[in-house]
Amino acid sequence: MEKINGLIVTAALIFLFTAGCGSRADIVFVEGKEVTGSSAMVVSAHPQASRIGAEILAMGGNAVDAAIATEFALAVCYPAAGNIGGGGFMLIRFNDGNYDALDYREKAPYGAFRDLYLDEDGEVVRGLSTTTHLSSGVPGTVDGMINAHKKYGTLPFSDLIQPAIDLASNGFIVERGQAASLNSAARAFNARNSNPVPFVKQGGWSEGDTLRQPDLARTLIRIRDKGREGFYGGKTADLIVEEMSRGNGIITHDDLALYRSVWREPVSGIYRERYRVTSMSPPSSGGVALLQLLKKSEDAGLYGMEFLSVEAIHMMVEAERRVYADRAKYLGDPDFTDVPVEGLLNRDYLRERMESFDPQRATPSDMVSHGFPPGIESEETTHYSIVDNYGNAVAATTTLNGGYGSNIVVDRAGFILNNEMDDFAIKPGHPNMFGLIGGEANAIEPGKRMLSSMTPVIVERDGELYLVAGTPGGSTIITTVYQIVVNMTDFGLTLGEAVAAPRFHHQWLPDQISYERGNPLPSDAVERLGQKGHSFSGRGSIGRVDAIVVSADGDIKGVADPRGDNRASGY
Numbered sequence: 001m002e003k004i005n006g007l008i009v010t011a012a013l014i015f016l017f018t019a020g021c022g023s024r025a026d027i028v029f030v031e032g033k034e035v036t037g038s039s040a041m042v043v044s045a046h047p048q049a050s051r052i053g054a055e056i057l058a059m060g061g062n063a064v065d066a067a068i069a070t071e072f073a074l075a076v077c078y079p080a081a082g083n084i085g086g087g088g089f090m091l092i093r094f095n096d097g098n099y100d101a102l103d104y105r106e107k108a109p110y111g112a113f114r115d116l117y118l119d120e121d122g123e124v125v126r127g128l129s130t131t132t133h134l135s136s137g138v139p140g141t142v143d144g145m146i147n148a149h150k151k152y153g154t155l156p157f158s159d160l161i162q163p164a165i166d167l168a169s170n171g172f173i174v175e176r177g178q179a180a181s182l183n184s185a186a187r188a189f190n191a192r193n194s195n196p197v198p199f200v201k202q203g204g205w206s207e208g209d210t211l212r213q214p215d216l217a218r219t220l221i222r223i224r225d226k227g228r229e230g231f232y233g234g235k236t237a238d239l240i241v242e243e244m245s246r247g248n249g250i251i252t253h254d255d256l257a258l259y260r261s262v263w264r265e266p267v268s269g270i271y272r273e274r275y276r277v278t279s280m281s282p283p284s285s286g287g288v289a290l291l292q293l294l295k296k297s298e299d300a301g302l303y304g305m306e307f308l309s310v311e312a313i314h315m316m317v318e319a320e321r322r323v324y325a326d327r328a329k330y331l332g333d334p335d336f337t338d339v340p341v342e343g344l345l346n347r348d349y350l351r352e353r354m355e356s357f358d359p360q361r362a363t364p365s366d367m368v369s370h371g372f373p374p375g376i377e378s379e380e381t382t383h384y385s386i387v388d389n390y391g392n393a394v395a396a397t398t399t400l401n402g403g404y405g406s407n408i409v410v411d412r413a414g415f416i417l418n419n420e421m422d423d424f425a426i427k428p429g430h431p432n433m434f435g436l437i438g439g440e441a442n443a444i445e446p447g448k449r450m451l452s453s454m455t456p457v458i459v460e461r462d463g464e465l466y467l468v469a470g471t472p473g474g475s476t477i478i479t480t481v482y483q484i485v486v487n488m489t490d491f492g493l494t495l496g497e498a499v500a501a502p503r504f505h506h507q508w509l510p511d512q513i514s515y516e517r518g519n520p521l522p523s524d525a526v527e528r529l530g531q532k533g534h535s536f537s538g539r540g541s542i543g544r545v546d547a548i549v550v551s552a553d554g555d556i557k558g559v560a561d562p563r564g565d566n567r568a569s570g571y
């Protein structure tokens with residue numbers, strides 16, 4: 001390891017470009033967990049995907065071009081969550097201060113219905129919404145990338161997908177954490193596929209092995225050559241439908257042909273006068289929940305409290321409890337249900353919601369229900385952050401839902417199908433795989449998008465691009481992003497410190513504070529929070545943040561969460 005500008009850099013590599021439009025022969029890439037560049041940066045879950053994105057930026061591509069290349073690369077070298085068989089959200093901030101947001105979330109197949117996962121007695125059939133062909137929503141990623149390219153891409157689409165094709169056919173290098181993750185998924189892959197899949201290696205994977213995916217390379221070539229039709233029609237569509245028929249799945253040719261990603265207006269709010277926080281609107285609950293949390297924090301004076309103090313943790317957790325109760329009631333696909341976004345972000349409403357907050361005591365969750373916002377009558381994922389040398393930024397979170405989704409690989413097409421249907425409220429009050437519950441607003445309907453917690457965020461400070469961030473983590477995504485933002489804006493931590501800091505999470509139900517066993521909260525704080533009536537539940541790590549901070553003097557710092565194999569790559 002060497003130190004550059006006081007920052008730890010695991011590798012600083014020099015690349016010489018000899019071909020490609022706008023390429024520069026003198027670009028020095030900085031790569032590592034925490035690196036500073038002067039021009040551009042990509043931070044993602046896999047070193048090879050970050051590099052591919054950074055090379056596109058160095059060729060003169062913009063942040064959206066790099067996002068498309070990174071997304072396809074992750075679909076190859078980060079199969080736990082990178083995907084073409086899943087979906088996601090992309091938030092973009094242009095250098096003129098305008099924003100756009102792309103929803104390429106999966107949709108329920110048209111054959112889906114409300115009680116799809118219940119037996120004759122109305123009971124949930126275990127595993128049906130998570131481990132079977134029925135668990136998959138209609139994939140959105142390929143349409144999303146084509147849509148993003150059409151609107152904002154500057155380099156040819158084929159140049160953006162080609163690095164992923166090469167990575168699939170030549171193979172990618174397995175990282176250390178990834179080897180363990182793939183090995184623990186082997187049993188599920190073997191159980192749920194009739195033919196051998198490339199993700200399982202006899203004797204197990206080790207760091208440094210090469211994983212090749214020739215079927216996936218052929219699918220990506222069809223997408224390169226035929227665009228949308230290369231995935232939603234022709235051979236790939238036939239292979240998806242054949243795969244469905246092997247396991248009682250219901251995705252049809254029509255479902256595929258009718259899938260469209262949509263541009264949506266992101267949600268945005270001002271935090272403590274200086275910061276504009278912008279994130280994803282429904283069908284993600286992330287942006288609305290994050291803004292609710294920040295407004296409550298501002299009112300409660302979080303910025304005057306001490307980092308990880310009893311007072312601060314108590315306030316944050318009590319806000320989270322109330323916000324997740326609202327999420328369960330009101331949030332769903334805006335194309336199917338009226339989500340009262342304005343009401344949920346109304347200042348008076350949020351103050352009213354915190355009236356029951358007692359600085360001395362935890363409010364038991366069974367005494368907290370959703371509120372009544374004005375205008376109302378009566379859940380492995382991966383995130384990447386990009387800043388280009390033109391000042392544009394992309395924050396994108398993409399997922400198959402569980403790690404490796406349904407573990408079902410489309411035979412001869414080489415990609416893994418999502419199990420996103422479990423993000424619907426499959427039965428009112430029944431917790432999904434992240435313990436989240438929901439009701440009518442997020443009930444299954446044909447063609448509807450399942451509610452998400454994904455929270456890609458872009459923060460401006462004094463009108464200038466400041467922070468680009470996001471994380472996986474199911475229900476904990478929202479609270480992790482919340483902690484990153486307040487760790488920096490309120491507690492004055494550097495991005496590296498903010499990302500490394502211990503994380504905690506409360507989601508209303510279950511009524512407990514989750515914390516990271518390996519990165520615990522200060523013990524005196526835990527004891528005093530216990531005295532206030534909070535209970536605790538230890539777990540593995542929470543989230544894997546990929547973030548970029550732009551300093552006032554224009555330095556671009558990428559930080560990759562120490563919790564994963566994630567890596568920053570920039571110049």
Ligand code: DON
Pocket residue numbers: 379380381382399400401402403420423451452453454471472473474475477
């Ligand atoms: O959209 C959502 O909220 C979930 N499908 C995200 C899943 C996730 O983050 C899993 N990663 N740990």
